[in-house]
Amino acid sequence: MTLMRQETEEIPAAVARLLSSAPETIAPVAAAFRAFDPHVVVTIARGSSDHAAYFLKYAIELVLGLPVASQGPSIASIFGAPMKMGHAAALAVSQSGASADIVAMAKTARAGGALTAALVNTVPSPLADSCAYTLDIAAGEEQAVAATKSYVNSIVAGLSLIAYWANDKPLKTALANLPEQLEKAEALDWSFMLETVSNAQSLYTLGRGPTMAIAAEAALKCKETSVLHAEAYSSAEMLHGPVSLVNRDFPVIAFAARDAAEDSIVEIINGVIPKNPHCYISSDKSADAIQLPFIATGHPLTDALALIVPFYRFVEQLSLHRGLDPDKPAALKKVTVTR
Incomplete structure (x- = not known):
């Protein structure tokens, strides 16, 4: 382990x-x-x-x-x-x-x-x-x-x-x-994304509101642990240029919580799917995107936070799948002392 x-x-x-x-x-x-x-x-x-x-x-x-x-x-x-x-x-x-x-x-x-x-x-x-x-x-x-x-x-x-x-x-x-909700979140399995994401050269992570912070953290972890180029965007910005890069080999992972932004994230993902079937979303409101299992914690803020836990499990698997060591990212140290 x-x-x-x-x-x-x-x-x-x-x-x-x-x-x-x-x-x-x-x-x-x-x-x-x-x-x-x-x-x-x-x-x-x-x-x-x-x-x-x-x-x-x-x-x-x-x-x-x-x-x-x-x-x-x-x-x-x-x-x-x-x-x-x-x-x-x-x-x-x-x-x-x-x-x-x-x-x-x-x-x-x-x-x-x-x-x-x-x-x-x-x-x-x-x-x-x-x-x-x-x-x-x-x-x-x-x-x-x-x-x-x-x-x-x-x-x-x-x-x-x-x-x-x-x-x-x-x-x-x-x-x-x-804590109980995060126990459930840790048991969620997102490994069905492994082959598609592992073979990609780049991907987008999307969010809006609090889940935008989750998307940013997820993109960083792709770079850190898996040497995979990933960029985080607000779903509201997706159609302002970034969508031009999306093709069949460019996965999109959307982090949606049970909050007021969920419907808008679903709408954007549904619009991207015709360009790329490899669109994943932590919502059950999209009929066409591939659903990522999630935990409804009973509050929109903790719903958003809980999404990072199954992603951490996934990205650790992704690193190993790509022949890397997630504990020893290239050229990185545990404590970064920046002037």
Whole structure:
């Protein structure tokens, strides 16, 4: 068993561990953010952590009604520009908490007046030390280079923060049930895509809203683990140029949750199928696309998050199928320290 597969199987337990301490560790931070009452939220992250932040952008905008922007770390680490952030909250997301540019941007945000919180899997760490608050995502040691359980737990930590901040009871309930739902998601089998995707030179992953963040993470994992070119697009952008590249040898994987965007994603996929029969979608609303089994968790945000778990299992299989080692992606390291 690869480390990646092992750590994917640990996701439900890691999520349960994180949520068990949330009333003591996350609720007080949420109270501080509620009292601060920011006008805007910024996120600071790179790689899979940035995709987690991307997911949280949609969650914050949907649940709290606050605009969210991604802050370019180079503003601090390369350009050294001060920022006026007196009415902002900042969430810095990192597995290691050691990347110099993320730490520099978090320090700049705090110096500019932002209320800062680090979502990290390593405490203590430079990033944790740089922020006013630290949320230990409690994923446990992650040895595989490709992030899996740390990605999921970063999102769960952020969703828990949002749920307490907004006192959102449906989201709290969905999170409480999430470990059980993720157990079911981990058992889903998407391996019927293996031959088609393995033989492709490129593919698209699609989403909209929170599932766009899932599509972005899925595309990254194709590149990281399987040396397969993949690009993530919002389904709303698919017809604005990207569809021109699609042919019979260009698979499309669409991540659709049980949310307000599902019908629009289905509509786009149905329009692409005449160019390529290898279109896959996690929805039962398309009569023509190939259905990916999914878990309905009872909440649109956790529905979206649960989709990454069977994809992680699939992409680990894909890497092995292509004669690669998903635990040792070419030219990559576990901790990327970027200036």
